[in-house]
Amino acid sequence: MKKLMLLLPLFALIWACADANDKKSTKPAKKEKKVAAVDKPDGKKIFKINCVLCHGADGKLGVNGSKDLTAATISRDEAITQVTKGKGLMAAYEAILSKEEIEAVVDYAISLRK
Ligand code: HEC
Missing domain, CATH: 1.10.760.10 (Cytochrome c-like domain)
Known part of the structure; x- marks a missing residue:
């Protein structure tokens, strides 16, 4: 049981990361905008x-x-x-x-x- 408690947040983290990567690859335009904002x-x-x-x-x-x-x-x-x-x-x-x-x-x- 203790082991499961430790693994659960880990899975959540991996899932969240995978989700973030998904968003990045589907919205390249947003990333470009961020770079432009850094210039000014x-x-x-x-x-x-x-x-x-x-x-x-x-x-x-x-x-x-x-x-x-x-x-x-x-x-x-x-x-x-x-x-x-x-x-x-x-x-x-x-x-x-x-x-x-x-x-x-x-x-x-x-x-x-x-
Ligand atoms: C540690 C506190 C402090 C911080 C942080 C600070 N200031 Fe000041 N500022 C002062 C003091 C004290 C004076 C008055 C200096 C004097 O005339 O002896 C002053 C004066 C000025 C003046 C001149 C105003 C006038 O009418 O002569 C400008 C412009 C100014 N600060 C802009 C800024 C900007 C922009 C920042 C951030 C990058 C900043 N300050 C951060 C304390 C601070």
Whole structure:
């Protein structure tokens, strides 16, 4: 009986894997879409992972003296430099994010204004 209890989840796992493989082979179009999404960084996603902690989902949180991003007046270039090199308590992101990712996340941060 104990052996059966151990085997049951294993069968379920194998069945689930087989099922996943089936789906992959029948829908190649979906896979292509995913690859395309990786090429263009998702600024909103990057913001959620890296910036929400201090700036908040709406950019207004202001933790640790971080500025309200919706009230920011700095230019896109200045914002890119600040995110790349860091300022005050804000870390430099050049080691964490690629240039394209920084541009995408800055564009998203700017979209929070107004
Ligand atoms: C550790 C907390 C923290 C995190 C995480 C953080 N910031 Fe900041 N941010 C700050 C602080 C503090 C300032 C104000 C710096 C100063 O002027 O001294 C700031 C300022 C800014 C400014 C300038 C605003 C202005 O009006 O001058 C921008 C743009 C900005 N952050 C974008 C981002 C983006 C994009 C991310 C994610 C990649 C991010 N921040 C992550 C703390 C943080």
